[in-house]
Amino acid sequence: MANKKINKKNIAKLLGDWSKEFELFIPSKDEGIAKFAKWDGKDTSFLDWHRNTIVPPKAIFFPPVEEMFSFQKDKQSYHIELPSSDGQKQLIFGIRPYDANALTILDKTFKDTYEDPYYLPKRKNTVLVGLGCTKPYDSCFCTSLGGSPTDSANVDLMLTDIGDEFLVEGVTDKGRELMSMSSELEEATEADETRAKETKEATYQKVTRQLDTKDIEEKLLSSFEIQDLWEEIAAKCISCGICTLLCPTCYCFDINDELIKDRGTRFRSWDSCSFPVYTKMPMENPRIEKWRRVRNKVCHKYEFYPMNFDVIACTGCGRCVRQCPVNWDITQTLEKMQAKVQSG
Amino acid sequence: MAIADISDRRRYLAQGNVYLPHIAIIEKIIDETPGVRTFHFNFKDEKLREEFTFDSGQFGEYSVLGIGEAPFCISSSPTRRDHLEFTAQRVGRLTNALHRLSVGAEIGFRGPYGNSFPLDFLEGKNLVFVGGGIALAPLRSLIWNVIDNRDKYKNIDIIYGARSPADLCFKYDLDAWDKDKSVSMATTVDKGDESWTGREGFVPQVLEQVAPSPDNAVAIVCGPPIMIRFTFPVLGKLGFTPEQIITTLEKRMKCGIGKCGRCNIGNLYVCRDGPVFTYAQIKNFISSEY
Structure with missing residues (x-):
């Protein structure tokens, strides 16, 4: 199916069409905290934010607190x-790449090993409509992790800002099916495609922060026992946990x-x-010292997760940098570690 | 050690949900020491009671519903299957609740989880068991397992110690192994009392005195972290290679199936990739993370 486009003024109508079929989630503000919330049938104010939610959309599939039985x-x-x-079908509108x-x-x-019976069914029942980013933060570094601000790789349908309109690309069958469910979409022209391409290239260049991930697993392994390095890295951390929760x-x-x-209820919580x-x-706590906990967090993302699943557990969203109350910075941390390993 | 093959265990899922416990009934309670009890239990569901199997070294997640859940190894042997056993020390909220239960009470159980002792690898070898305190529980499952298949294994050495005579667990097993001529047994306490006539000394020291040969041998070690840390170097001195040393580890766990995160040693999860490891697998991390 060819790409389509939609005028920004008609987004509410498009969401209205989809909401007949899906429980719809959009970026919203709850007491000032931006997170994904159920659509109220009219709000599209998030289109003017050009900013991402503070709480990531993982919360829809893996809620902060969830009843198990x-x-x-x-x-x-x-x-x-x-x-x-x-088994309600869900649609997340405006998820970032x-x-x-x-x-x-x-x-x-x-x-x-064992399939999670809470997360996976929700994941299966949910369609993702991506919204390309146009204004990356200084703290963003998604391009260092194989992504881009307008990447369509992990969504079903992808929207790219082309001025008064969005270009709408069907990525998966589920996504293309969505396109046929609304009459608000128009055929995209060649000029629209060109504009989308220009936006994508320009936005990519706006991500200036870089993280060198070359040989990062090996470097972390060889720095594992350098206690003073990790003590220095962990020095200002206050163990508040916000970088992990978000x-x-x-x-x-x-x-x-x-x-x-x-x-009674058994529940799980972040x-x-x-x-x-x-x-x-x-009798014991293997990570009672703060530097061991910080080391574990860093190594889990860039060393252990790749060892287990062949992928770094970081997408460069920059939330941990933006939300840290003491300006602890993962990219600086890894630079420091790499400098130490290189100098021996 | 390979990651546990779980393909044949899915049938034990309650209502198809891995986090749901099966209901089990406490059939007998044994006081091991003033703070340690062994619970004999069986499933309420008759079909599950018939079908349930496990391997020595595996663990379960035990619930007192309304209080919580915690992991304990199955301390009985799969060769003796009229009931299951686990052993718990009274230390926290859940274990205090467990210790308040009486015979007939219902608990929750899900499992068995994790890998197990590699029986194929142990076959035809001399076995050296090194245990401390309540950590004899997982070794005990394997010891009875090999004793019940005695022909398959060569010499069996057991070195077991506790802080004091009152802290020795499974005294009925210690007596039985002591009397068994096919097993060589050394029991020790850190410090004896007036009536104690046996050995005194820490487990690693006694291991050095007993000095089992590393030839065609495997050492299976389980104890508190402090004992484990001092036992590995002694085994190394005796000539055991890291591949010849097997241990079973314990960590704080919640899910038991490699998802909740906290039981990792490096990239390995004790619940998913263990709890049974060779020293070769974990030696990079064990000095600083265990």
Whole structure:
């Protein structure tokens, strides 16, 4: 199917058509925190932001807190019940290329060994409509990780800003099916295609921060035991965990129970390797020192995850740089590490 | 050691969901030491009771619903299958709740998870078991397993120690192995009391005194991290190569299936890639991360 386009004024109508079929999520502001939320049927203000959400869209598939099952205690016996799932089809509108890439990375963990029965069904029921970025932040470095601000590799349908309109590209069958569900889309002209190409090239050049990922696994392995390096890197970290909680590829979770009288819930919630309690055992804690936790976080993303799944667990979204309260910076950290390894 | 092959274990999923526990019933409780209890249990579901199998070294996630869940190895042997056993020390919220249970109480169980001791690799070899404290639990599953198939293995040496005579776990097993002429047993305590007539000294020191030969031998080690750290160098001195040393590790775990993140040693997850490792697999990381 040939590419199409849509006038920005008609986006609400397009979303309206899709919302008949899908539960629709758009970038939204909840008490000032930008995150994906259910569409209210009219809001398209996010089109003027040119900025990404603070909370990554992983939260739709892997919520900050999620019920795993509930149980009822009857005398000595337990009755266990799974949360009801309506299998509702979902559509995420306006996902950034690097956040979509992050979902492809997360899939590997949730599929590994045992399939995760909460994340994967939601992932399967969801269509991703990407929105190319036009104004990368100074903290963005997606081009260093094989991506681009307008990359369509991990979405079903891709939108690129061409002025008053978006160029609409069908990437997968699911995406092309979406195009046929609305009469708001018009045929794209050759001039539209050219403009989209120009936007893509120009935006790519706007990502100025670079991270050298060459041989990064080997370099991290050889720096693993250099304690003063990691102590220096970790010095200003306050172990608040925000870089991991807001990371689109971080997936660590805790599991806990809540009991009210005889009725209880088991739920999982986002956890962070930045917290000392994360690895705490009754007699020992292998990562009680902060530098060990920082080292684990960095190595997990750029060394251990590639060892297990052949992909770096970072998409260069820059959230960890922007949201850190003490300006800890992953790209500077890796530069420091590389300089140390090179100098021996 | 290969990543555990889970293809034949999926049938134990409750309602198709890997996080859902099966209900099991406590059948017997044994006080091992003042803070350690062994629980005998069986599944409530009769079909599962019949079908359930596991391998020595594997673990389960045990629930007291409303309190939480924690991993413990299955401490009984798969060769003795009229019930299952696990052993827990009373230290935190969950283990305190477990210790408050009586016979007949229901617990949750999911598993078995992780890999297991490589029986094929151990066959035809001299086996040296080195254990400390409550960490005899996973070794015990393997020890009974090899004793029940005694012809397949050569010499069996067991070196086991605890802080004090009162801290020795599985005394009924220690007695049985002591009496078994086909097993050579050395029990030690860090410090004895007035009635103690046996060995005194830390496990690594006793291992050095017993000095088992590394020829055609495999050492299987499990104990608190401090014991493990001091035992590996002694085995090295005795001539055991990193490939000849097998250990089973314990970490804080939640999911048990390689997703929640916290039990990693480098790129390996203790729950998914272990808990059984050769020293060769983990020696790069163990000095600083275990």
